[in-house]
């Protein structure tokens with residue numbers, strides 16, 4: 293089977309097999325890594341290697357802290373304003389779809405924000421307003437945006453050029469291609485798409501943005517406390533951290549994020565090219581803003597939707613039903629999805645079109 297779920301998503305098969313083998317007897321220690329103390333030397337070594345591998349993969353500069361936190365993407369919707377909002381200043385929230393909208397709605401609880409809606413729909417085609425047309429406050433505490441909108445299937449091609457710290461919710465696109473960390477103040481991502489299982493949240497924060505010791509922030513969301521305690525202020529999600537480490541090792545074996553970027557582009561092209569030549573299916577996102585990771589598509593006759601889902605599941609192509617806010621179908625093509633999975637999907641779609649078109 294191939295699992296096209298938007299999240300939690302499939303992990304690489306190799307990683308699952310390794311985890312299975314190590315599950316109850318990790319490295320001959322007679323117990324599972326999930327049963328070991330997070331402060332013991334075994335887990336500390338696993339944790340440190342995962343961090344180093346991530347640093348290598350993303351070429352994280354030395355003036356950035358890498359934090360392994362709890363609370364998922366939504367936890368960061370609160371953590372970002374709590375840690376970064378400066379007194380008397382507002383923050384700019386760029387709203388390009390469902391997740392950046394949810395981030396803005398949460399941030400309002402913690403300070404003043406300006407929101408800008410930048411998703412457009414013209415003649416049935418959805419796109420994003422060019423950055424030159426955004427109104428940014430040069431005094432803002434930070435600018436928050438979501439480079440890949442998981443629900444909407446829209447993504448940015450460039451990195452906004454801001455005077456103030458740029459905060460990115462990379463939950464559904466982290467590690468999918470190379471990225472220049474130094475352009476960002478804070479990067480965060482729930483793990484459950486390209487990193488590992490849910491329960492773990494990755495935060496990469498520039499050191500000068502860590503809050504001051506007297507900041508009144510719930511301890512569990514405080515970047516400074518997490519950094520000072522090597523992400524072990526409380527018991528971290530150890531098993532998820534270990535699995536993330538296995539995924540980072542797997543990514544290195546694939547050739548790192550540059551190689552992933554090439555594979556991911558091929559995967560996305562394979563599906564979009566097929567959609568574009570078909571009258572039976574369509575994707576409604578402008579070419580420049582099409583997501584590599586989440587591809588929404590529609591059948592021309594939506595009375596066939598239920599049949600499409602039933603037959604695709606029967607063919608081992610799982611979780612293609614679109615998000616309830618968008619409808620239709622959605623194929624999520626995260627790192628663990630091999631090119632063959634996308635090719636198998638396209639072959640299935642061709643056959644479905646032949647029979648029902």
Ligand code: PLP
Pocket residue numbers: 298299363364365366367391438440441442443461462463464482483
């Ligand atoms: N941000 C993005 C871009 C997402 O795709 C998601 C979940 O799919 C979230 C945030 C919320 O993540 P979580 O469920 O871990 O809180």
